[in-house]
Amino acid sequence: MTTYLIRRFFQTVLFIFLAWLSIYTVLVYLMPNGPMAAYDRAQQVMAGLAERGAVQPKPNTVVGPGGPVDDRPSIEAELKGLGYSYGVDKPWPLSFLAWLYDPADTLRIDKDNNEVPFGLNFDLGGWHIQGSGILTGDLGVSNVSARTSFGTGDPQPVIEVLGAKWANSFLLVGLSFVVALLFAIPAGMITALKHRSKLDHAMTLASFTGFSMPPFMLGTLLVVLFGVLPYQMHQRGLDWMPYLPVGYIADDGQYDNWLNRAYHLVLPVLTLALPQIAWLSRQLRFSMLDVMRNDYVRTARAKGLSPFRVVSKHTLRNALLPLITSIALAIPVFISGAIMVETVFAYGGMGQIYFRALGGCLATGATAEFFCPPSGALLPLDYPMTLALTLIIVVVVAVVNMIADALYALVDPRVNYDDKAKA
Amino acid sequence: MSEIALTPKKVITKRKKKERLSVSQAALIWGRFRKYKTGVAGLIVMILLLLSVVIVPMLLPFDLTSPNPLQVYAPAGTVDNFNFAGATHWLGTDYLGRDVMTRLFIGGRVSLTVAIISSVMIVLIGSVLGAISGFYGGIVDTVMMRFTDFLLALPLLPLFLFALRLLKQSPGLTPYWRNAETNTAITILAISGVFTLFGWMGLARLVRGSILSLRSQAFVEAARALGAANNRIIFRHLLPNTLAPILVAATFAVGDFIILESILAYFNQGINDPPLPSLGNMLSSSQALALNITNLNPFQDIRGYIFILPGIMVLITVLSINYIGDALRSALDPHEV
Numbered sequence: 001m002t003t004y005l006i007r008r009f010f011q012t013v014l015f016i017f018l019a020w021l022s023i024y025t026v027l028v029y030l031m032p033n034g035p036m037a038a039y040d041r042a043q044q045v046m047a048g049l050a051e052r053g054a055v056q057p058k059p060n061t062v063v064g065p066g067g068p069v070d071d072r073p074s075i076e077a078e079l080k081g082l083g084y085s086y087g088v089d090k091p092w093p094l095s096f097l098a099w100l101y102d103p104a105d106t107l108r109i110d111k112d113n114n115e116v117p118f119g120l121n122f123d124l125g126g127w128h129i130q131g132s133g134i135l136t137g138d139l140g141v142s143n144v145s146a147r148t149s150f151g152t153g154d155p156q157p158v159i160e161v162l163g164a165k166w167a168n169s170f171l172l173v174g175l176s177f178v179v180a181l182l183f184a185i186p187a188g189m190i191t192a193l194k195h196r197s198k199l200d201h202a203m204t205l206a207s208f209t210g211f212s213m214p215p216f217m218l219g220t221l222l223v224v225l226f227g228v229l230p231y232q233m234h235q236r237g238l239d240w241m242p243y244l245p246v247g248y249i250a251d252d253g254q255y256d257n258w259l260n261r262a263y264h265l266v267l268p269v270l271t272l273a274l275p276q277i278a279w280l281s282r283q284l285r286f287s288m289l290d291v292m293r294n295d296y297v298r299t300a301r302a303k304g305l306s307p308f309r310v311v312s313k314h315t316l317r318n319a320l321l322p323l324i325t326s327i328a329l330a331i332p333v334f335i336s337g338a339i340m341v342e343t344v345f346a347y348g349g350m351g352q353i354y355f356r357a358l359g360g361c362l363a364t365g366a367t368a369e370f371f372c373p374p375s376g377a378l379l380p381l382d383y384p385m386t387l388a389l390t391l392i393i394v395v396v397v398a399v400v401n402m403i404a405d406a407l408y409a410l411v412d413p414r415v416n417y418d419d420k421a422k423a
Numbered sequence: 424m425s426e427i428a429l430t431p432k433k434v435i436t437k438r439k440k441k442e443r444l445s446v447s448q449a450a451l452i453w454g455r456f457r458k459y460k461t462g463v464a465g466l467i468v469m470i471l472l473l474l475s476v477v478i479v480p481m482l483l484p485f486d487l488t489s490p491n492p493l494q495v496y497a498p499a500g501t502v503d504n505f506n507f508a509g510a511t512h513w514l515g516t517d518y519l520g521r522d523v524m525t526r527l528f529i530g531g532r533v534s535l536t537v538a539i540i541s542s543v544m545i546v547l548i549g550s551v552l553g554a555i556s557g558f559y560g561g562i563v564d565t566v567m568m569r570f571t572d573f574l575l576a577l578p579l580l581p582l583f584l585f586a587l588r589l590l591k592q593s594p595g596l597t598p599y600w601r602n603a604e605t606n607t608a609i610t611i612l613a614i615s616g617v618f619t620l621f622g623w624m625g626l627a628r629l630v631r632g633s634i635l636s637l638r639s640q641a642f643v644e645a646a647r648a649l650g651a652a653n654n655r656i657i658f659r660h661l662l663p664n665t666l667a668p669i670l671v672a673a674t675f676a677v678g679d680f681i682i683l684e685s686i687l688a689y690f691n692q693g694i695n696d697p698p699l700p701s702l703g704n705m706l707s708s709s710q711a712l713a714l715n716i717t718n719l720n721p722f723q724d725i726r727g728y729i730f731i732l733p734g735i736m737v738l739i740t741v742l743s744i745n746y747i748g749d750a751l752r753s754a755l756d757p758h759e760v
Contacts, residue, residue: 015573015576018573019573019576019577023577026585026589027585030589031585031588031589031592032588032589032592032593032594033592201461204461204749208742208745208746208749209738209742211745212678212682212737212738212741212742212745213682213734213737213738213741214682214685214686214689214703214706214737215686216686216689216706216707216710217685217706217734217737220710220713220714220730221713221734223714224713224714224716224727228713228714228715228716229716229719232716232717232719332578332579335578336578336579336580336686339580340686340689343689344710355690358581358584358690359584359588359690359691359692360689360690360691361691368711372691373691374696374697375691375695375696375697375704375708376610376691376692376695376696376697377691378588378591378592378691378692379691381588386581390578390581393578393581394576394577394578397576397578398576401576
């Protein structure tokens, strides 16, 4: 068992490393408009300039002690600086390692051209640790600001943007995860116990409806159903539909009003949770039906145990085992759903930022015509932000999978994991 | 002499008329599928959809691209007075004055095409890779399954977007994207190609699992004893036996791909709108309209319905596919009572 868990841990670390390497390679080296392509283009332009004899800088107007001095960097130096800031100044695998952690890279140049210390720099019991890289928390500077919905404004460090928003996203995803589990388990149980009843058919229809549409459509429909339509009814004096007013989250001091925040979480959480309730309850229904076929359930019923005991001790416990895997598989769906749900509800979290970073357009309504490209045209990727968030998602999903496997190994005594032979 | 020879023939012909001696596998499955009323209903709806998606646009005079600046957001039932004067816009027009009904059904056609192409492709690739992996075992199996696990654990949505971006911006393909004649074909191919590239893993694992349990059975040994080559064993003996789970997975995959296409459209990377509508790009481009509904009467204001109609179309399509898949799974599962 311990061997299995240790092996699983190292597998996860290896997976994360390989996944990061491939995502880094695709984004930085292979993207046709990516950093490496831009660097190549700059090199070509510079080479073309050099051929035409335009390399020599014009005499500068800066006057030094010995007459006019050219203080502009040479073209080689500029190229080197460009390669450095894009992170492509080293050959391919080395650049990835240096991007992860580079002990030599400890200085940055700030706005006023002063060199300032950067990254880690401390002593730990005789070791001097210094350097920077994403492993030290330096995720780069977002080249499309997430401050405004259109991606305009000053570039900000990725870590600051995410630091301000991560809690909102975790709140949303965590809440909808809890809600999904709270509703899915009873729903799955009931549909399995009342197999092929009218209730079962109704619940099946409801759950199929739940995952038969894209999340952004479900979110929009919920807004229309609970916000827009009742409001229009209310305007016309028809008050038979419960009307949810927009609320006042934008007002001063309302950000910390938990009642207000909970009120604004209802529909996003519902949008994220509904498809998952449908999916998980369906999985539980299947695994319960599977377990209920077993002889030991019949035995338990035959020896006179109460139906409650048969269901709770003999059926449900065994049926919940496969659900662990389903829940682990649901986490990536939650994450990709959160990207769209946060966008639909203009919820200030990492998903909304990721949507923009991946090339989605956040402007809606009348502003969309000015800020969004026509269909098929691409907004530029926000490379540092995309890299950072994709890598975070990879880690989250890998860790969740690892925990699910470990849990499965812990609670299911039937599977012998130390066995060398596989399958 | 001749009498004796004739008798058995007569018996056989008599029996054939009354009841069949043997029932084909397909007839057996159909007989069981028929018991699931929801599945049959889904199948009927699906057939109607497939027919209407082909026929309805033919019955309407409108085309997809010519705009009508005089009748933008015309309510349902408006009579056209521009390019197609005299024809009725049964479901109104969109922001460019194009007929919504034509776009709805052609959009459904495009979405279904992409989904079905990708589904067939993942069946081909997934079953072959899974069969090879399960049949040969050993190092081949280990390497392929590690690779499959690796792909399965990656976040799919960003990968789709990156891959589409790579295809759209790569210098070799740019002329095809720019050319109006090839744009349609290459868009559909690119999207279904990307779906295939990152969609075959689940099917491969499924097929591998069933091949693993099948390959030690007697009929494989018998085939090998008769001198059948590995290829023949895989494609003639093993894969037909795994058809049931493949069929179910492929059915569900069609629904998933319709939803995925609309998600890509939400990121503005689905089917390009000016040449072709799809359910996804109709949904994502009209989302703001739904949020500003002020009038629910489609004969006065069509705007909200430009979102709701493709939404209903997606819902009906995917719902019927899911019901078909569900009934198929039950019909193909020998344990199901």
